Amino acid sequence: MASAATMPDGTAASFPDGTVDYTPLRSSAKDLRKPHITEFPITLNNWYKHVNWLNTFFIIGIPMLGLISAYWVPLQWKTAAFAVFYYFNSGLGITAGYHRLWAHTSYKATLPLKIYLAAMGAASVEGSCRWWSRGHRAHHRYTDTEKDPYSVRKGLLYSHIGWMVMQQNPKRIGRSDITDLNEDPVVVFQHRYYLSCVLTMALIFPTLVCGLGWGDWFGGYIYAGILRIFFVQQATFCVNSLAHWLGDQPFDDRNSPRDHVITALVTLGEGYHNFHHEFPSDYRNAIQWWQYDPTKWMIFTWKKLGLAYDLKQFRQNEIEKGRLQQLQKKLDQKRATLDWGVPLEQLPVIHWDDFVAEAKNGKALVAVAGVIHDVTDFVKEHPGGKALISSAIGKDATAIFNGGVYLHSNAAHNLLSTMRVGVLRGGCEVEIWKRAQMENKDVTYVND
């Protein structure tokens, strides 16, 4: 928000590892040793001190005024078309500029493209690029923790807008390294002259276009200016809220980021946020051609036009590895919920003679692969008929079961293992332990 304009100019002391502390806004005016307002609970007496009134005015107040004024200003279709067009451009200023270019350096831009992006970013009124990127890097570094400036763990509304309209304790926000941004003249210029940039690009420019273009000064100001700002803001805020709340987690489910096409549609393609948090320096958010990522398409177009270069991509191999491990994790969770029969190591060890004797005494026991199975309840249900399975009682049916008479399906092997009651002393151990490995192998991984 505009409040960033009042920040000291990139001269905060750096830590030896290159990161800088989050310098509080208007730090000179306030005493840092005094406890911050956020350290007190919200009460009826102090609640207004918890609100960041400047931000509230910019994010909620102005749009309200715009909405009310719109009642008296008719919407011309040329103005409407320009407002939509300008909406996309200013949105790209945030997604392709602030986010993918500056916060993540996922590609390099030539000077003209940088100027365009910084200008469009200002037109969105979401704070200076320098301020935004610092917060965003902290968000990636400390995702979902106390140090995450817009942690969704504090609620969807908080991550969407609360973190701006409520006072923040600057000491809480994590540190991040923005030395590269301090060296970028476009970023530094936009930061230094932020308020002028915002006024020019967010309000004056769209008013001029509509006024000089087709005489709709008021419409340009209200629709292409104020209301367009409101929509761009709400849309891009969704990256912090919706993208951490709605959808799947194909790459990692330890943190909150999620992939969803709805978020993508709202945010010019930033909706594949699980991918993005896992591979933040990839210039793409969507990796499939059929997924909606216009920001990626624009960056790619700029590359073809010679305006962008060094587009970074994670190797497909790394991406597939991540996807595979997440699938594996889900499979292992599922595996742990299923009944795989009594673990072999908990079964009694039985002598061959005892096995034969018990089977003679009427117990329907069948040995397969060194394990003894009680098939009493299954004989009449056996899909291969009573006769065949009965013929194996009291015998080692390993070979018949595995192709000698019928090559049983995997399902039959699974079913068999739920019937096991003992291990043959000196049975075919290789088989036994192979099977054990297959069934339990991932349990260790789950418990890791």
Next chain:
Amino acid sequence: MASAATMPDGTAASFPDGTVDYTPLRSSAKDLRKPHITEFPITLNNWYKHVNWLNTFFIIGIPMLGLISAYWVPLQWKTAAFAVFYYFNSGLGITAGYHRLWAHTSYKATLPLKIYLAAMGAASVEGSCRWWSRGHRAHHRYTDTEKDPYSVRKGLLYSHIGWMVMQQNPKRIGRSDITDLNEDPVVVFQHRYYLSCVLTMALIFPTLVCGLGWGDWFGGYIYAGILRIFFVQQATFCVNSLAHWLGDQPFDDRNSPRDHVITALVTLGEGYHNFHHEFPSDYRNAIQWWQYDPTKWMIFTWKKLGLAYDLKQFRQNEIEKGRLQQLQKKLDQKRATLDWGVPLEQLPVIHWDDFVAEAKNGKALVAVAGVIHDVTDFVKEHPGGKALISSAIGKDATAIFNGGVYLHSNAAHNLLSTMRVGVLRGGCEVEIWKRAQMENKDVTYVND
């Protein structure tokens, strides 16, 4: 086909295990010791001997005649409606009767239901239930092998219709146990009087309905009789062809059966054939409520009406185990195609001092979890900035990498492992081998 009617009546000698040999049709008339025609290649001189002319006439000849006659017989809408209705009923005779009731005994039926199903099965003209079930059990037992009566390995057309219109060597077809069918009076009756049953149910009955009902004798004969037979035949043949050819293999991909909704639509729900071959005695073919399996819905309705009982279902646990193992298998195949870095056991073991010395000499080496990584090419690409990663060169960065400074993502761990160049002597071995287990654990399973 009708040829089954000429088979000897269920008196073939049984093997001790309860199975019976495939008794050739008209065995008394032919000398079994003479080489069978299928043992000779097809030539211009003997091709007609390879054709089973009786079956060909029933499957292709009669429908042709029907199609031609239809030209002169106008189709009345009542007759059309009845033909469709009768199509579904006779189709159920095969799917719910021949297939799920008799071949797989997946549920039990009361006498009235059995009579209805046997009658409708006859109306489909696909051979007696006894003959059909024996072949079908052999198909399940010897799926895709030489002994499978309609193995899709011999081509899609063969599995669809070729196995009936071409002569078969009876010695080739696998044995199966049908003692239970020989004890079922309905099955035995239908087998003994098969030709009469077929004539009555396939032709006379529909002709009578349409003739007595609304005077359309010819239409009933042509549309509800002959052409309806043709469509039912072609549809149910798809279980042997399409269901082994089109679709996914969610439970087991070692054999040909596949799941596909198109096959299901054509075959009254028999299209979830991968499931079916894995769980043949389950009265369902589709296990999800939203999948198309009208045969299952009918059996369930009959149960509610008290006509069917003892509906068999595999435990959901067993089904999920099968699905999980198949997913695991695919995951393992995928895993084997990815680059997981040089296996740890192939890396040189390096002393701590050598590591530090090499790093001092300008090599960008970082130790993490007992493994040494060469990050030279990665420093400038590091999403966390050059400064941070450089600060770890020549050091053990295990703690910083794992949360001390930043808790790296799984993707970062994967990437890291592609950069490894050595193992630290006496490094934290537990970590090393844990990792190795996680990466390679399923390779053994794949090679099983």
